Amino acid sequence: MTRHILFFIHGMGKHRPGWSDAAWKSLRDAYQLYDELHEFPFDQHFERHEIVFDNVFEWYRERWREDAAQLNELIGVSDAAPALIERVMSLAGSLGEDRFFTTHLLDVVMYRYLSLVAQPVRVQVAKQIAKKINQALNAEPQPWSVVSHSLGTSVAHDALHYLFAGGESEIAVLSRENFAPEVGLFVANVSRLLEQPHLRVYRSLVRPSWQRANGIFDFYLNARHIYDPFTRIKPFDPDFDWLDEDTRDLRFARYQELRISEVLHPDVHDLAHYLDNPGVHVPFFRALFRRSSMIKQASERRETEAHRRRALDARIDAAREHLTRINDEMRPGVEGVIETAERFRALTELWDVSP
Amino acid sequence: MTAAIEILATVVLLLVASAGHAAEICDDTRAAGTNYDALLRLIDHDCLGGEHDEDADVQAIRASLGALEDVEVDAGFRLAHVRAVVIHQHDVLSRRAADPALPAGTPHPLSEFAAEMARAREELETTGRSRRLSKAHWQIEPEEGRIGDLYRLCPDLLGTACREPKTPIEPARFGIAEDALRHAHLMRWVSRYAAQAELDRFERGISTLHEMWRQYAVEARSQTPIELAINSWRFDESRKLQGFVRPPDRQIIALHPSVAMEYVDGADEGSRFEPALMVEWIGINRWRWRGGASPRMAHPVGVSLVSTYSDRAGTRDVGHGVVLHYKHVYSLGVTRHGGDTGVFVSVDLQKLLMDKKETLEEVRRRFRVTQ
Structure with missing residues (x-):
């Protein structure tokens, strides 16, 4: 049986092989919740393939580290060096260090503003996709889809567009009629926030389109958590005419905005946190099978309620844990009581404003 | 047939x-x-x-x-x-x-x-x-x-x-x-x-481009963040952004600090051969992409205007001159420290020494010149 390939495209930060394990487990566990899907065993119908591109950032950062190490040996060799040069040396050295800014946020800055970094990232992503879908010569074609997260939504958007758009490409690109993906799940979508002036997301080929007339996907699912700060600025939110008329007329909606709000963990930006939510995985499974009836509405309601109960329980457990800590850490005397009262007040304020 | x-x-x-x-x-x-x-x-x-x-x-x-x-x-x-x-x-x-x-x-x-x-x-x-x-x-x-x-x-x-x-x-x-x-x-x-041939052709092409970009990032002259920004701007301006394209065949060098071993004959004995901070103010490094499906950067050469900074007795600490680069890492330059002439060799120490961690002192001993 030909399995559906799910390409996982990561976000900012360091990602080693196995980075998508938690997300894959979330999907697999979620799949088991629905009796309707049991006759199509998950591992027989889907296979995962991780796309990695953070090594491209490391190509440059590693050289900055090497250069800084050499230059550090020259500290004190001359007082005559201009201050400007010392600042240049300092900048390169600091950007090579491992800190949250340099290992995470710098990825975003480099991808967005340095085309000599963005190009090889896209090339590398395209190469991995092409290699995988061509892994067996002349074999029965495997359908494929993309699960992208955070910075990966921008990278996926750009790479997928260029995979199928000619433009100035030096190499003949692929025909979308034969090689296009089926479903694009864009989680914490920052493709619009990071879009390049020459490649606007609402004008690219990365959209669903009947018969691939002017887009590459069958389905585009845009997942956004209302408390995820990364999706608040310039959210991806196309107008109705982003889809052509034939695509708009289809019964099964080809563009779906998946807006979720349940909090089971403070890191609402986490990919697995998104995939755990029925508001994300149910539409995704339906799109993969190309059938809205694949998961019954009653099943969807059941799991949504269960997920919400877990969110409430998680909130109560977190509050209980905070209260326990407040009591355990209470210092003796009047000052201790006052301090504890302040902490208690802060916790109740947080409880009052939480969903 | x-x-x-x-x-x-x-x-x-x-x-x-x-x-x-x-x-x-x-x-x-x-x-x-x-x-x-x-x-x-x-x-x-x-x-x-x-x-x-x-x-x-x-x-x-x-x-x-x-x-x-x-x-x-x-x-x-x-x-x-x-x-x-x-x-x-x-x-x-x-x-x-x-x-x-x-x-x-x-x-x-x-x-x-x-x-x-x-x-x-x-x-x-x-x-x-x-x-x-x-x-x-x-x-x-x-x-x-x-x-x-x-x-x-x-x-x-x-x-x-x-x-x-x-x-x-x-x-x-x-x-x-x-x-x-x-x-x-x-x-x-x-x-x-x-349509299999189409996919084969694409995979070959994208693999070649990927190797070219890897070489550009890892084997060409290292670029500071400022140089990367300048060269990215030039790449943008060349309008080669619409699609999968090869890397540029040149790099602008600007405000690039690196290590040099400089010999200044006019310096006092014991100060003639010293490590120096070399700053390339402006320059260019270029090559030709060759090799088709097995790409390589052929005949990489570069030139920059430089200043060197070192602590020497008997001559000026600062010298100004020019440096030539070959194969990205081998550099030969000449400077003037007032009335004295300096000659320096500046290589990517890490690459030349095969990633061994040698101190500058050990390098100096290796290149010891009888004074």
Whole structure:
């Protein structure tokens, strides 16, 4: 049986092989919740393939580290060096260090503003996709889809567009009629926030389109958590005419905005946190099978309620844990009581404003 | 020659025996009822045109394609094979369209598909390709009850069954729908097979570009963040952003600090050969991309205006001059420290010393000059 390939495209930060394990487990566990899907065993119908591109950032950062190490040996060799040069040396050295800014946020800055970094990232992503879908010569074609997260939504958007758009490409690109993906799940979508002036997301080929007339996907699912700060600025939110008329007329909606709000963990930006939510995985499974009836509405309601109960329980457990800590850490005397009262007040304020 | 290839392709198609074996899941699904839901489950279980389909014609096509998995075939053979499949499918569809027939006025999917096969054959014989051989053309859309833009299972064949998936479908029409879906599924493989060369070409091209970008980042002269920004700006300005393109064949060097070993004859004894901070104020490093599928940066040379800074007795600490680069890492330069002339060699220590951690003092000893 030909399995559906799910390409996982990561976000900012360091990602080693196995980075998508938690997300894959979330999907697999979620799949088991629905009796309707049991006759199509998950591992027989889907296979995962991780796309990695953070090594491209490391190509440059590693050289900055090497250069800084050499230059550090020259500290004190001359007082005559201009201050400007010392600042240049300092900048390169600091950007090579491992800190949250340099290992995470710098990825975003480099991808967005340095085309000599963005190009090889896209090339590398395209190469991995092409290699995988061509892994067996002349074999029965495997359908494929993309699960992208955070910075990966921008990278996926750009790479997928260029995979199928000619433009100035030096190499003949692929025909979308034969090689296009089926479903694009864009989680914490920052493709619009990071879009390049020459490649606007609402004008690219990365959209669903009947018969691939002017887009590459069958389905585009845009997942956004209302408390995820990364999706608040310039959210991806196309107008109705982003889809052509034939695509708009289809019964099964080809563009779906998946807006979720349940909090089971403070890191609402986490990919697995998104995939755990029925508001994300149910539409995704339906799109993969190309059938809205694949998961019954009653099943969807059941799991949504269960997920919400877990969110409430998680909130109560977190509050209980905070209260326990407040009591355990209470210092003796009047000052201790006052301090504890302040902490208690802060916790109740947080409880009052939480969903 | 072409005729021989065509004959060979036809023989392959006809002689390859089907090895299909019964898939219980397909029988069980049909036994549960002949309705639209069953049709969709048959698709999902690969029972229509897929691995579990026991239909003899399907098995013949699948076997002929499957026999070529991981086998290199030339363009001539591939075209002949595809043409043979198209002819075969035209015959199968024409035969099945006749029995059972549909009432007058009801478009018969198998007749329409047979006509598509005839048109595809004509296009293949004329141009070597056909727009009717694409996955999108034969896309099965369960929710819409359609096969691409070619045929609407609902309402043309199955009425309102698509919206009432549990409603029984007349067995004859159910059988016709199965045949239509199995043909559509098969054509997706045939279409992909016909387009295999396109994917191969793309994979080769993108792999070459990837290697070029890797070399640019890792083997060319290292760039500070400022240089990376300048060169990215130049790359943007060259308008080479629309698509997959190769890296530039040059780098602007600007405000680049690095290590040099400099000899200044006019300095006091003991201060002549010293490590120095070399600052390239402005320069360029360029090469030519050669090698086709095995790319390399050929004849990389560069030049910069430099200043060197060191702590010397008997001469000025600062010298100004020019440096030449070769192969990105080997540099030879000359400076003037007031009235004294300096010569320096500045290499990428890490690369030259094969990533050993040598101190500058050890390098100095290695290059010791009798003073």
